[in-house]
Amino acid sequence: MSAIVEVNNLVKRYGDVMALDHFDLTIQPGEVFGLLGPNGSGKTTAINCILQLLTYDKGIIQLFGQPMTPTAYQLKRKIGVVPQNVALFEELTVQENIDFFCALYVADRKERRRLVEEAISFVGLEDYRKFRPRKLSGGLLRRLNIACGIAHCPSLAFFDEPTVAVDPQSRNAILEGIRLMNERGCTVVYTSHYMEEVEEICSRIMIMDRGRAVAVGTNAELKAMVGTGERIRAEVALLPDEVRRRIASLPHVRRIDYDGELLSVHCEQGAHNVGDVLGVLADASIAVGRLYSEPPTLNDVFLEITGKQLRD
Amino acid sequence: MGTVFLGTLRMLVRERSLFVWALAFPLILSTIFMFMFDKIDEGTVFEPVATAVVADEAWGESGFSAVVDQLSQPGGDKLLDIREFASGEAARAALESGEVAGVLRVDAEGRPEVEVAPAVSLEGVAGLGDVNRSILETVATAYLQNARLIADLAAQNPLVFADLSAVEAAFSEEGYTKEVSLTRSAPRETVRFYYALFGMAALFGAQIAMYAICQTQPNLSPVGARRALGGLSRGRTLLVTVAASWLVSFACLAVAFAYVRLVVGVDFGNRDGAALLGMAAAALMACSVGCALGALPKVDMGGKAGLLTGGTCLLSLFAGLYGQPCMQLADEVARNFPLLASLNPAKAICDMFYSLYYYDGLAVFGEKLALLAATTAVLFAVAMVFMRRQRYASI
Numbered sequence: 001m002s003a004i005v006e007v008n009n010l011v012k013r014y015g016d017v018m019a020l021d022h023f024d025l026t027i028q029p030g031e032v033f034g035l036l037g038p039n040g041s042g043k044t045t046a047i048n049c050i051l052q053l054l055t056y057d058k059g060i061i062q063l064f065g066q067p068m069t070p071t072a073y074q075l076k077r078k079i080g081v082v083p084q085n086v087a088l089f090e091e092l093t094v095q096e097n098i099d100f101f102c103a104l105y106v107a108d109r110k111e112r113r114r115l116v117e118e119a120i121s122f123v124g125l126e127d128y129r130k131f132r133p134r135k136l137s138g139g140l141l142r143r144l145n146i147a148c149g150i151a152h153c154p155s156l157a158f159f160d161e162p163t164v165a166v167d168p169q170s171r172n173a174i175l176e177g178i179r180l181m182n183e184r185g186c187t188v189v190y191t192s193h194y195m196e197e198v199e200e201i202c203s204r205i206m207i208m209d210r211g212r213a214v215a216v217g218t219n220a221e222l223k224a225m226v227g228t229g230e231r232i233r234a235e236v237a238l239l240p241d242e243v244r245r246r247i248a249s250l251p252h253v254r255r256i257d258y259d260g261e262l263l264s265v266h267c268e269q270g271a272h273n274v275g276d277v278l279g280v281l282a283d284a285s286i287a288v289g290r291l292y293s294e295p296p297t298l299n300d301v302f303l304e305i306t307g308k309q310l311r312d
Numbered sequence: 313m314g315t316v317f318l319g320t321l322r323m324l325v326r327e328r329s330l331f332v333w334a335l336a337f338p339l340i341l342s343t344i345f346m347f348m349f350d351k352i353d354e355g356t357v358f359e360p361v362a363t364a365v366v367a368d369e370a371w372g373e374s375g376f377s378a379v380v381d382q383l384s385q386p387g388g389d390k391l392l393d394i395r396e397f398a399s400g401e402a403a404r405a406a407l408e409s410g411e412v413a414g415v416l417r418v419d420a421e422g423r424p425e426v427e428v429a430p431a432v433s434l435e436g437v438a439g440l441g442d443v444n445r446s447i448l449e450t451v452a453t454a455y456l457q458n459a460r461l462i463a464d465l466a467a468q469n470p471l472v473f474a475d476l477s478a479v480e481a482a483f484s485e486e487g488y489t490k491e492v493s494l495t496r497s498a499p500r501e502t503v504r505f506y507y508a509l510f511g512m513a514a515l516f517g518a519q520i521a522m523y524a525i526c527q528t529q530p531n532l533s534p535v536g537a538r539r540a541l542g543g544l545s546r547g548r549t550l551l552v553t554v555a556a557s558w559l560v561s562f563a564c565l566a567v568a569f570a571y572v573r574l575v576v577g578v579d580f581g582n583r584d585g586a587a588l589l590g591m592a593a594a595a596l597m598a599c600s601v602g603c604a605l606g607a608l609p610k611v612d613m614g615g616k617a618g619l620l621t622g623g624t625c626l627l628s629l630f631a632g633l634y635g636q637p638c639m640q641l642a643d644e645v646a647r648n649f650p651l652l653a654s655l656n657p658a659k660a661i662c663d664m665f666y667s668l669y670y671y672d673g674l675a676v677f678g679e680k681l682a683l684l685a686a687t688t689a690v691l692f693a694v695a696m697v698f699m700r701r702q703r704y705a706s707i
Binding site for chain 1: 313314315316319322323324326327527530533534535537538539540541542543544545546704
């Protein structure tokens with residue numbers, strides 16, 4: 001099956017700053033592809049270049065197997081975009097906004113009426129269809145922003161941080177909606193700062209940094225790429241310094257913390273980490289209350305790959 | 313496209329701030345003009361001269377009273393507005409109080425006498441008192457001359473009175489003069505200010521198209537970025553935007569025209585259809601200005617609004633909007649630098665409406681309309697150059 005998005009060697013400069021540094025991207029049909037990266041890593045720039053909103057210095061972009069150009073309206077009609085900033089007409093109602101943006105893709109009025117109704121119900125704005133955007137809460141605005149981007153039932157949808165500043169209920173509804181769209185055949189490109197969201201819905205993930213793709217793979221593949229392993233937590237009433245030193249000297253232990261009640265052991269990838277830690281505690285006849293072993297999160301992977309240094 | 317057109321139209325109609333300059337401004341300013349120009353127009357429109365008559369016994373027996381009666385008959389030719397007084401003192405008191413412009417009486421031999429106020433303005437408008445005095449003096453003098461002439465004729469050749477109609481024709485001035493109108497309407501200097509106001513209002517109306525165009529520009533509005541990603545081509549987007557903007561601009565000018573025509577009472581040469589056509593052309597020109605400004609690269613919305621406001625105020629100066637000295641300046645510029653004046657859309661609109669009012673035929677109006685259309689085409693071309701294949705290094 002040919003890729004739905006194919007980007008090769010994309011270069012984009014803002015003066016002396018290299019926003020995209022020979023960036024490559026391949027997305028297969030049916031994927032929910034997560035694009036992760038710190039602020040300024042080039043996620044939004046990459047999307048804007050792919051969609052021909054921005055000029056670029058070099059590179060080849062193909063969508064649906066065809067070259068993407070600013071006037072490729074046949075391709076544009078198959079694409080939906082939910083921008084990072086809410087982009088709506090303040091003067092139009094919820095229904096009019098969705099109808100307006102849907103009309104940029106679908107000419108047939110009857111068909112559009114059906115699509116607009118579906119979009120309104122999809123984002124749960126049935127009770128607000130006559131409201132102007134200024135009357136809507138942040139979460140409702142985000143949902144309207146999404147409805148305007150996907151009302152025409154695109155085959156490929158770009159979601160650029162759609163859940164920023166929304167409450168957990170709205171976030172859950174948005175993620176459910178994206179999952180449903182994907183089940184109906186829409187390929188999704190999803191950017192976010194929220195690792196748990198990406199982990200939850202994306203089938204494949206790319207981590208970007210300084211305009212480059214630094215890691216690509218499934219959730220499990222990414223976790224396997226890094227040294228960070230599980231985190232072991234054990235309820236321990238008393239932990240002598242000698243025992244603490246012995247745990248710290250175990251082969252895959254990176255760091256240990258103890259607050260008088262809870263022992264946390266941060267490990268590297270290893271097959272017997274839990275057994276090794278429990279063995280030391282048993283040797284010292286230390287009783288263990290509850291014990292937890294947590295695998296590494298995407299956040300751990302992200303921080304290990306991109307570093308902990310603050311970004312702009 | 314229909315939905316996008318309707319959506320754009322709704323968006324513009326509901327953006328109330330656009331109507332401050334495009335609609336409220338011409339309505340308010342034309343109302344102010346109406347009160348400002350009221351006295352000036354009064355000064356150029358003839359009103360019958362308020363005249364006191366000493367209606368004593370001699371007056372009733374004199375031939376002059378019949379002449380005065382004739383001149384004060386109601387109708388378009390009414391020259392005198394007569395107020396009768398029983399005594400000369402009462403008539404003089406009316407003159408001194410300013411109630412009348414002069415006093416007519418006859419002496420014991422039936423010869424007319426005129427008493428007028430001192431050479432100061434009677435109505436508070438310079439020159440009007442002089443005109444009224446001249447009218448009264450002319451009436452009395454003409455009567456005396458004709459009476460003398462008839463008396464001479466009766467003494468030298470009484471047979472001429474056998475044919476009274478010939479005598480009447482000889483004394484009638486109609487045989488020697490013919491009233492011909494050189495202009496379609498009686499020229500009123502003040503109408504040009506209203507026409508200049510329409511020039512300014514049309515240019516301010518360019519804000520509508522400018523705002524609409526900015527809503528299609530990815531670097532100026534998030535909505536513009538979203539629209540640029542859609543499946544509607546840039547050409548169609550521009551067409552729809554211009555059509556909706558034109559409709560709103562034209563509606564504003566049409567409402568202002570109706571107000572100025574019906575409430576303020578400004579004449580457009582009784583050619584309301586042609587005037588509306590002119591308004592439509594002015595609205596289209598405003599759209600082209602708005603498109604060119606809206607498409608101007610590397611200038612934000614605030615900067616564009618500033619350029620439009622500043623430009624409109626400057627161009628309106630050379631259309632003569634700000635008073636008589638400015639009107640003279642505009643005329644001077646038009647005489648000495650006709651090309652420069654033709655390039656000023658505010659002046660072109662002002663002249664277009666004045667040509668409707670002033671000229672008998674529509675040829676000059678057609679020329680002005682064509683000039684406006686040419687300016688519009690050039691400005692649209694400029695907008696297209698800016699917008700064609702416009703892509704952004706950053707947004």
